[in-house]
Amino acid sequence: MYQEVILDHYKNPHGRGLRDGDAEVHHVNPTCGDEITLRVKYDGTKIEDVSYEGQGCSISQASASVLNELLVGKDLADAQQIQETFLELMQSKGRVEPDDAMEEVLEDAVAFAGVSKYPARVKCALLSWMAWKDATAQALGSDAAERKTA
Amino acid sequence: MTQLPGLLDTEALRKDFPILDRQVHDGQKLVYLDNAATSQTPRQVLDVLSEYYEQHNANVHRGVHVLAEEATALYEGARDKVAEFINAPSRNEVIFTKNASESLNLVANMLGWADEPYRVDHETEIVITEMEHHSNIVPWQLLAQRTGAKLKWFGLTDDGRLDLSDIDEVITEKTKIVSFVLVSNILGTVNPVETIIRRAQEVGALVCVDASQAAPHMPLDVQSLQADFVAFTGHKMCGPTGIGVLWGRQELLEDLPPFLGGGEMIETVSMHSSTYAPAPHKFEAGTPPIAQAVGLGAAIDYLSSIGMDKILAHEHALTEYAVKRLAEVPDLRIIGPTTAEERGAAISFTLGDIHPHDVGQVLDEQGIAVRVGHHCARPVCLRYGIPATTRASFYLYSTPAEIDALVDGLEHVRNFFG
Numbered sequence: 345m346y347q348e349v350i351l352d353h354y355k356n357p358h359g360r361g362l363r364d365g366d367a368e369v370h371h372v373n374p375t376c377g378d379e380i381t382l383r384v385k386y387d388g389t390k391i392e393d394v395s396y397e398g399q400g401c402s403i404s405q406a407s408a409s410v411l412n413e414l415l416v417g418k419d420l421a422d423a424q425q426i427q428e429t430f431l432e433l434m435q436s437k438g439r440v441e442p443d444d445a446m447e448e449v450l451e452d453a454v455a456f457a458g459v460s461k462y463p464a465r466v467k468c469a470l471l472s473w474m475a476w477k478d479a480t481a482q483a484l485g486s487d488a489a490e491r492k493t494a
Numbered sequence: 495m496t497q498l499p500g501l502l503d504t505e506a507l508r509k510d511f512p513i514l515d516r517q518v519h520d521g522q523k524l525v526y527l528d529n530a531a532t533s534q535t536p537r538q539v540l541d542v543l544s545e546y547y548e549q550h551n552a553n554v555h556r557g558v559h560v561l562a563e564e565a566t567a568l569y570e571g572a573r574d575k576v577a578e579f580i581n582a583p584s585r586n587e588v589i590f591t592k593n594a595s596e597s598l599n600l601v602a603n604m605l606g607w608a609d610e611p612y613r614v615d616h617e618t619e620i621v622i623t624e625m626e627h628h629s630n631i632v633p634w635q636l637l638a639q640r641t642g643a644k645l646k647w648f649g650l651t652d653d654g655r656l657d658l659s660d661i662d663e664v665i666t667e668k669t670k671i672v673s674f675v676l677v678s679n680i681l682g683t684v685n686p687v688e689t690i691i692r693r694a695q696e697v698g699a700l701v702c703v704d705a706s707q708a709a710p711h712m713p714l715d716v717q718s719l720q721a722d723f724v725a726f727t728g729h730k731m732c733g734p735t736g737i738g739v740l741w742g743r744q745e746l747l748e749d750l751p752p753f754l755g756g757g758e759m760i761e762t763v764s765m766h767s768s769t770y771a772p773a774p775h776k777f778e779a780g781t782p783p784i785a786q787a788v789g790l791g792a793a794i795d796y797l798s799s800i801g802m803d804k805i806l807a808h809e810h811a812l813t814e815y816a817v818k819r820l821a822e823v824p825d826l827r828i829i830g831p832t833t834a835e836e837r838g839a840a841i842s843f844t845l846g847d848i849h850p851h852d853v854g855q856v857l858d859e860q861g862i863a864v865r866v867g868h869h870c871a872r873p874v875c876l877r878y879g880i881p882a883t884t885r886a887s888f889y890l891y892s893t894p895a896e897i898d899a900l901v902d903g904l905e906h907v908r909n910f911f912g
Contacts, residue, residue: 345855346910376851376867377881399881401851402911468851 345462346402349455354402359412363395367483371475373467378404382475384483389420394476401468403459408472410453415476420484425449427473434469436460496894498815500807502800504893510536510796511891522861525896530679530707530840530887531865532729539732542792546785554784555758569784572791573774576739579794580724581715587747589740589774590787594706595629597725597740598673600777601702602633603753605671606641612700612750616642618670621699623648623656624877625678628870630704634673643670650877654681654830658689665693673702677711677838680871680885681830682813684838691720700746706730707838710889711809713802716741728786733793737786740777747773754779805890809839812888812897816841819901826904829874829883840887842869845904848911850882856907862900
């Protein structure tokens with residue numbers, strides 16, 4: 345479960361700290377007390393920044409770092425595809441073996457595949473992603489944030 | 495192997511608990527240190543449960559056939575066992591519930607619907623403490639919100655004990671009920687019952703004691719305790735889940751109104767109104783957890799055959815050893831009393847900056863089961879400025895070798911995240 349990639353992100357998080365944003369959300373995982381405050385900044389539909397501050401386990405903190413690395417600079421539609429692929433992986437109960445296509449989309453986030461086997465920890469990995477989705481809906485309005493599936 | 499004075503013969507005892515032989519994660523020996531969450535079940539209880547279902551299963555208090563009579567005798571026999579176990583003056587003071595949470599909710603609801611002199615209303619106050627399990631906080635918050643009563647509480651000292659320095663201001667003439675935990679599930683603290691009860695009695699307030707972490711681990715005598723209500727649960731004391739107990743003083747149970755209505759709890763019913771059965775049945779609406787009560791009776795037989803005083807001595811010796819060994823782990827901070835005095839066998843701690851979920855996960859990979867999180871006592875975590883803790887908790891079958899395994903496991907955790 346604790347892949348080297350995850351530990352690296354945990355020890356050296358990307359983009360941590362709160363910066364200027366269009367919307368801010370605060371999400372908690374009530375079962376373990378993990379918390380994240382997350383802000384998004386958009387330039388049109390391009391993600392200019394995702395900044396965050398939080399406390400929690402290595403999985404939740406590393407996941408926020410990976411999110412920042414993956415999503416900043418992306419267009420909303422691409423980011424939503426990444427988010428949905430990550431969600432699918434995390435809800436797979438360990439049954440999805442990431443293939444090349446998935447790895448291409450998720451990059452470092454495929455390291456969380458092992459976490460999906462631990463139901464108690466899936467919420468930790470998803471905390472920042474759910475916060476991002478929520479913040480995006482607030483920043484752009486829920487219509488724009490709903491994925492326009494191609 | 496470490497020998498400590500006062501230890502039980504765990505080698506023999508552990509043979510009663512098949513699950514303790516289990517291996518997890520491809521060959522890791524299970525080290526079960528989550529007994530404050532739930533205890534394991536001995537064969538003696540498992541046998542009684544399966545015999546009940548194989549031989550005696552029926553609904554209670556209604557049939558005239560053999561099985562119904564046997565099931566009723568077994569169910570009511572379990573009530574006798576509980577009454578004797580807690581030295582209740584009368585078996586009619588023992589109410590079966592589904593767990594301690596339900597027991598505490600029952601007390602809150604009795605008082606919310608009661609007439610004078612028991613009624614909790616907007617002119618009265620409810621007192622709890624900052625170290626309560628959520629099950630002894632939320633029912634009182636609900637009662638306070640619904641009645642307008644004021645909710646007050648005792649704070650905590652830095653070393654994990656109740657701060658009773660303001661006891662005369664917290665418990666006043668307006669106080670109707672004081673509800674507090676005998677042994678904290680997160681801090682391990684054993685609370686000074688007498689001081690609190692004396693003050694409550696001075697002002698005429700009722701006292702409810704949450705004994706969930708006490709009943710499994712030490713002799714419990716409701717008469718010497720002098721409380722008005724005592725709540726505990728079966729699954730933490732070698733019994734099945736789904737069975738809890740509320741003990742209450744008989745005259746109170748006679749005076750106070752029922753909470754749940756239904757079958758079993760009535761005397762007569764017409765379409766306009768009903769009269770109620772005497773306690774305890776007044777508070778046991780519907781088909782009760784019959785097999786579970788019988789299982790709890792078997793658990794009580796099991797614990798009594800060992801002796802609650804001997805179990806207490808065993809856990810005290812283990813706790814002394816554990817606090818000493820844990821003190822050797824760098825960056826480990828015990829949240830709660832740091833000695834074994836006036837302390838139960840649940841020990842919470844933090845380990846540097848490593849999140850308890852990570853501690854618990856890496857311990858689990860080594861076969862060591864602990865609880866992580868806020869232990870349904872989030873106000874305690876807030877009080878000590880921590881998001882969560884890791885908690886190891888022991889029982890009659892726990893051994894010094896398991897504490898050694900925990901300490902070695904924590905060393906591994908430190909290296910892993912270091």
